[in-house]
Amino acid sequence: MKDSILQWENLKYRICKTSNWEKVREWMKFFLLIGEYIDKKDKINMYISCLDEFYPALFIAKGVIDSNLSSIECKLRDYDINNDLKIGDNVTYLVGKEDGKDIWKKAVVINIYNDENAVKKEWNPYVELKFEKKKKNEFNHKIPRTIWSKKLRISSNYKSTAGSVVKMNKEIDGYFKDKYSKQVLNHIQGTNKKQINIIGLKVQKEWESYNEFLEFLEDNIKYKISDFIFANDSQYSISNVNFIKTINSKSAMENNIPTVVVGDNSALTLSKLKTGKNIILA
Incomplete structure (x- = not known):
């Protein structure tokens, strides 16, 4: 105190x-x-x-x-994503930029696991996501621990769009x-x-x-x-x-x-x- x-x-x-x-x-x-x-x-x-x-x-x-x-x-340092995330949860993921703006997409968590073949131990655990593409095609992507904080949002305020891309609300400033x-x-x-x-x-x-x-x-x-x-x-x-x-x-x-x-x-x-x-x- x-x-x-x-x-x-x-x-x-x-x-x-x-x-x-x-x-x-x-x-x-x-x-x-x-x-x-x-x-x-x-x-x-x-x-x-x-x-x-x-x-x-x-x-x-x-x-x-x-x-x-x-x-x-x-x-x-000791953050365990399993406390906040479980299989089946809906999340958003930063897939890239377009015209200087971040592009976020909706995804579903399908697995949280340790990869025994990971080149670096700090990459574990991985979060595997399922994305929906046009014409109902789907693809999976695994996310190493080292980029969770920058690209993965377990829960965030955003506006939904017609597709999988979402319009994220304002970032924190000030x-x-x-x-x-x-x-x-x-x-x-x-x-x-x-x-x-x-x-x-x-x-x-x-x-x-x-x-x-x-x-x-x-x-x-x-x-x-x-x-x-x-x-x-x-x-x-x-x-x-x-x-x-x-x-x-x-x-x-x-x-x-x-x-x-x-x-x-x-x-x-x-x-x-x-x-x-x-x-x-x-």
Whole structure:
């Protein structure tokens, strides 16, 4: 936690482009630390009473996201694709470029295996994909571990087309791109995992309004809320925040990530949606 406190000593904010940058206040640091704390716990339930729930929820979400991304770098070397991918899954694969644009195609995983004849051990395991071509012809292609992060997307936001080619949503830029390594960036775009559940009817709309005036500055990186909060309906290639607005929400709860319930009404009406790691702000 000490390293995190020191990190956030450099975090500044302002609520108007013409105003001066100010260091984040103690209450902001508190909720950032709460976010990191709950991200690292296996199981926890916490109730926090506060006058305003929307700002605390925002800083908790940022704490969770920063904590999660900071830990990815250490885990990438031992990353096991079998935890995120299984035979039969639909994926997208970068097949090349055309007019300077990346060409991604839909494919199906038909095998994940170690090739005993591989020239280099680090190429294992391989992922074998099945692509559909025109006139219903099919062909298979095996992908070595060394290029997964650059070319294989286990889950990503894209627009389907008539054929096998897909139009990928915007790539991540700004804050994530400037702060984290290319390896981390490739991993989060390739796996597209949710990092936090936010339960509350008005939270997403409220945060979108904050995006109009609230800015952050961290190690000379200037960014806004939209640079680290990517909603379920994100126009980017990832969606890292799962917004649940009603009990009948189309977005399924993610059980293995932190959940923040925002407001008394949400705590009462959506209590069944809680997971193993919960914070209630009311």
